[in-house]
Amino acid sequence: MIAFDILTDGLFAAVAGIGFGAISDPPLRAFKMIAVLAALGHACRFCLMTYLGVDIATASLFAGLVIGFGSLWLGKRVYCPMTVLYIPALLPMIPGKFAYNMVFSLIMCLQTVNEPDKFGKFMEMFFANSLIASTVIFMLAVGATFPMFVFPHRAFSLTRH
Numbered sequence: 001m002i003a004f005d006i007l008t009d010g011l012f013a014a015v016a017g018i019g020f021g022a023i024s025d026p027p028l029r030a031f032k033m034i035a036v037l038a039a040l041g042h043a044c045r046f047c048l049m050t051y052l053g054v055d056i057a058t059a060s061l062f063a064g065l066v067i068g069f070g071s072l073w074l075g076k077r078v079y080c081p082m083t084v085l086y087i088p089a090l091l092p093m094i095p096g097k098f099a100y101n102m103v104f105s106l107i108m109c110l111q112t113v114n115e116p117d118k119f120g121k122f123m124e125m126f127f128a129n130s131l132i133a134s135t136v137i138f139m140l141a142v143g144a145t146f147p148m149f150v151f152p153h154r155a156f157s158l159t160r161h
Contacts, residue, residue, distance in 0.1 A: 013039050017092055038089040086144045
């Protein structure tokens with residue numbers, strides 16, 4: 001049952017990664033790698049959060065690292081820059097629920113300006129959701145770009161012979 005949940009999570013992330021990749025028009029040879037990276041990264045975050053109880057920001061950092069190092073390794077195989085592979089693979093992990101709740105609570109906050117109790121509740125929700133969404137996005141970016149700083153020569157020579 002656990003393996004099924006992990007595989008299902010990875011499969012849906014792979015499909016989403018391919019969809020996000022199609023928007024940026026990468027070479028056809030990159031689609032398989034984008035799917036693999038999206039599946040591995042999302043499954044890593046899913047396992048850390050579900051089975052080990054890790055918070056979403058830390059789990060996103062590790063998932064970003066998996067995708068970043070994976071794009072460094074797989075980029076040489078398909079002759080593509082890292083960004084072509086890791087950006088579409090990261091997009092399924094953007095915390096949409098928190099971003100939606102952030103905007104919703106901002107709108108509700110503006111509509112309840114004259115009701116201090118409701119205003120305070122929605123303002124608190126806005127800041128909490130903003131903090132979580134921005135932290136997760138920041139951690140994903142740090143994790144994915146970290147390999148470029150650790151191996152700069154390798155990262156910039158992926159498309160050179």
